[in-house]
Amino acid sequence: MKRYLRQQYMPHIWCPGCGNGIVLGALLRAISRLGWDQDRIAVVSGIGCSSRATGYLDFDTLHTTHGRALAFATGLKLARPELKVIVVGGDGDLAAIGGNHLIHAARRNIDITTICVNNRIYGMTSGQASPLTPKGRLATTAPYGNVDRPFDLCQLVQAAGATYVARSTTYHVRQLCNLIAEALENRGFSFVEAVAQCPVYYGRRNRLGTAVDMLKYYRDHAVTVRAAQSMQPEQLADKIIIGRLHHVVEPDYESEYARVMEEARRRADR
Amino acid sequence: MSERGEIRLVQGNEACAEAALAAGVRFFAGYPITPSSEIAEIMAVRLPQLGGKFIQMEDEIASMAATIGASLAGVKAMTATSGPGFSLKQENIGYAALAEIPCVVVNVQRIGPSTGMPTSPSQGDVMQSRWGTHGDHPVVVFCPWSVREVYDLTVHSVNVAERLRMPVILLMDEVVAHMREKIEIPPQVETVDRPRPSGDRQDYLPYDDSSDVPPMAAFGDGYRFHVTGLYHGPSGFPTTDPEVADRLIRRLCGKVQRRRQQLALTSAHLVDDAEVLVVAYGAAARSALRAVREARSEGVRAGLLKISTIWPFPQEVLLSLAARVRRVVVVEMNLGQLVLEVERVLKGRAPVQHVGRVDGELVTPEEIRAALEGV
Incomplete structure (x- = not known):
């Protein structure tokens, strides 16, 4: 794994107990398993805790503006289709300020794999509510309990046209790694939500205990896609459905645009 | 070369698109907005004919971002917009300035603020083109008065962006953009490519400040470097060292200031x-x-x-x-x-x-x- 890390920039900026490292480890193991050429991988991120991952990764790495990673990645991918493009971001970055880019990247089925580290809070700015903060939970900007309802991001991107959608948690590391590998292999827009603990800004304020306690919570509240199928909505209310949620084969944006280029050339020659 | 060009009656926006293609632009990301839409429409037709890529993004912010992303892949890239869209692009224009990513932003000015009076002419974005994004940053802005000059300054904008590794703004106005004039389109134009690294990739420093415009590798070329909107040292990795920060911003602004006289047209x-x-x-x-x-x-x-x-x-x-x-x-x-x-x-x-x-x-x-x- 070390060959994928820029160890000269360690130690990293993440807090003790943070889930980002676990998700990053799963991503790097998945890349290693696929045996991809290190020089042909670009990782793009926005702004936030998880977005700082790009600095530590020994690929071509692009740390962009808040929420815009997918828009930068779209230009990069179109201009250099042979690159494997991966976007890493948090729930605030991808679902709030970057929500529009998320649904449109999914709609285009552009061949980008997006890993959303969902810690349910804005960690970098010390604990404001995000679009993934559950209703009633506390945040610095939701001191009386969050009134907003959270997104189900997986359902959102599936509805928008993503061709691979999965969810796991930082407790289920092996599964997370397997799902990321599947997502990377899917040609089209792939989305993996990694539910991750932020013991410092989310856990502490909501009295969820230590990082280990939060991992145990994921262990106890995760249900597989198969198990969830036979459960009632009220039984699923506080559960995290994990596994591959959606996978279809559809032409990706690049293949479609290649046809446009062919047609444009044909008409120009006429 | 005394080869004659093609004489054509063209609109300012058309001249802009054709000049960009002649200058080697092979990527355009845009969003519909009058009075600049013709540029995107022409690019949508012409780029795929030439092996380039056109994409209509979901918003103005995304088109600026995609333009920067494409440039980082080593492709000359451009976007075009008008007042409201220019406002939305500002954050990412600052990103391109700090991260030193060459690109051209065309702003066909219309009257504002806000939606204004679509789409009557104005020259109200002069100060925005200088100070629109936050922080001290280098800026080059060209402003054409004729269709001929639209063509020439578009080519020049692409070349200056590449030479100096920075965003260049072509500040047009609705009159010049929609006016038609007879111009000779040259068979070819002088083009400039960004400086490229030649040394060993282990030694590559994307922000090497031994010259004021460091060589720029493309993603996918095997240099494996980091690009960020955070202040950074020569390696590209973020820093909060006041000395490094000061040196970075002074170099960025200095690369334009030092060339002020040669840039002055x-x-x-x-x-x-x-x-x-x-x-x-x-x-x-x-x-x-x-x-x-x-x-x-x-x-x-x-x-x-x-x-x-x-x-x-x-x-x-x-x-x-x-x-x-x-x-x-x-x-x-x-x-x-x-x-x-x-x-x-x-x-x-x-x-x-x-x-x-x-x-x-x-x-x-x-x-x-x-x-x-x-x-």
Whole structure:
């Protein structure tokens, strides 16, 4: 794994107990398993805790503006289709300020794999509510309990046209790694939500205990896609459905645009 | 090469698109907005014919971001917009300036603020093009007054962006963008490519400050480097070291400041014996030239300094011309933007009068003549 890390920039900026490292480890193991050429991988991120991952990764790495990673990645991918493009971001970055880019990247089925580290809070700015903060939970900007309802991001991107959608948690590391590998292999827009603990800004304020306690919570509240199928909505209310949620084969944006280029050339020659 | 070009009657926006292609632009991301949409529409037709890529993004912010992303892949990239879209692009323009990603942003000015009066002409984005994004940053802004100049300055914008590794803004206005003129489209144009690294990839420093424009690798070339909007040292990795930060921003701004004179594009008309100097740019300069000629037929010795490089402001040229005149008249379709720069440079050496217009109509020669002959 070390060959994928820029160890000269360690130690990293993440807090003790943070889930980002676990998700990053799963991503790097998945890349290693696929045996991809290190020089042909670009990782793009926005702004936030998880977005700082790009600095530590020994690929071509692009740390962009808040929420815009997918828009930068779209230009990069179109201009250099042979690159494997991966976007890493948090729930605030991808679902709030970057929500529009998320649904449109999914709609285009552009061949980008997006890993959303969902810690349910804005960690970098010390604990404001995000679009993934559950209703009633506390945040610095939701001191009386969050009134907003959270997104189900997986359902959102599936509805928008993503061709691979999965969810796991930082407790289920092996599964997370397997799902990321599947997502990377899917040609089209792939989305993996990694539910991750932020013991410092989310856990502490909501009295969820230590990082280990939060991992145990994921262990106890995760249900597989198969198990969830036979459960009632009220039984699923506080559960995290994990596994591959959606996978279809559809032409990706690049293949479609290649046809446009062919047609444009044909008409120009006429 | 004395090969003749093709003579065509083209619209300003069309000239812009064709010039960008001639200069080697092979990526365009855009979003519909009048009066710049023709540029995107032409790019949508032409780019795939040439092996390039066009994409209509979900919003203006995304088109700026995709343009930067494509440039980082080693492809010359451009976007085009108008006032409201230009406002939305500002954060990522600052990103391109700090991360030193070459790209061209065309802003066909329309009257604002806000939605304004779509889509009447204006020159109200002069200061925004200089200070629109936050923080101290380098800026190069060109402003054409004719379809011919749209073509030439578009090519030049691409070349300067590549040479200096920075965003360049082509500040057009609705009049020039929608006007049709006969121009000769050259069979080829001089093109410039960004400096590329030649050394060993282990030693590559994407922000090596031993020169003021460091060589730029493309993603996918095996250099495996980091690009960020955070302040960074030569390696590209974020820093909070005050010395490194100071050195970075001074280098970025310095690369334009040091080239101020070579970037300054102006043309002087009838200034040799002029007592009144008109300073104008873009469509307003067309009315100004006519006013100057008419005023001369009435015995007023007027001349015109037409400015094509708005930023960095061509202060040396203005100073040398203004030294010989009794007064200066600045004509622009706003309530006073570039006039502030003229006043700053002249420091009271000559009285400066402003002729502005903000009703969505082109400033007329008559209005300008009134200022020339009025005293």
